[in-house]
Amino acid sequence: MRIKLSLAGVLLSLSVLAVTHNVTTSGTAFSPANITINQGDTVVWTNGGGSHNVNGTQATFPSNPASFGNSVGTGWTYQFVFTTAGTYNYQCDPHAGLGMVGTVTVNAVVPVAPVAQSFETTGGTWSF
Numbered sequence: 001m002r003i004k005l006s007l008a009g010v011l012l013s014l015s016v017l018a019v020t021h022n023v024t025t026s027g028t029a030f031s032p033a034n035i036t037i038n039q040g041d042t043v044v045w046t047n048g049g050g051s052h053n054v055n056g057t058q059a060t061f062p063s064n065p066a067s068f069g070n071s072v073g074t075g076w077t078y079q080f081v082f083t084t085a086g087t088y089n090y091q092c093d094p095h096a097g098l099g100m101v102g103t104v105t106v107n108a109v110v111p112v113a114p115v116a117q118s119f120e121t122t123g124g125t126w127s128f
Contacts, residue, residue, distance in 0.1 A: 018081075023102070024048045028095040033102040037082060039109040044079040045070075052100070054078050056090035064088045065106075082106045 018040045024031050025048045037043065045054045053072040058064050065086035070078040072094060082088070085108035092100040 018042060020044055025050065025052045028098045028100045030100065030102040036105040038107050039085050040083060042079055042081045043104060044077060047074060047076045051094060052092045054090055055093050056088050061089040
C-alpha cells in the first residue's frame with residue numbers, strides 16, 4: 001500500500017499565512033510607530049481621534065518600494081497589504097513636523113523547499 005501526501009504543500013501553506021498588524025493614531029503619534037512584518041502581511045491603521053492621514057507615497061518617500069496612503073480626515077480606517085520586501089517610511093502630513101512618522105520593515109518570505117520522506121511499515125511503504 002502506498003499513500004502520498006504533500007507535506008511540502010502543507011508546510012508551504014503554513015509558512016505564508018498572512019497576519020494583520022494594527023497601528024493607531026494617538027495624539028500626534030502612531031502607535032506603534034515602527035513595526036516589522038512579513039511579506040504578504042496587512043497593516044491596518046485606525047484613526048483614534050483628530051485629523052490625520054497615512055502618507056507612504058513614493059512622491060514623499062522615493063525610496064519606498066511601493067506607494068500607500070490615504071487622505072487627511074477623521075474617523076477612518078486604512079489598510080494596505082505589503083507584497084514587496086523592504087523598508088517603508090510614512091507620515092501624517094499635518095503632523096510630520098511634530099514627529100508623527102513611522103516605518104514598516106517588510107521581511108521577505110522565503111519559500112519552503114519540497115521535503116520528501118519515505119517510511120517503511122509492515123503494511124508497505126509510506127511516502128511523504
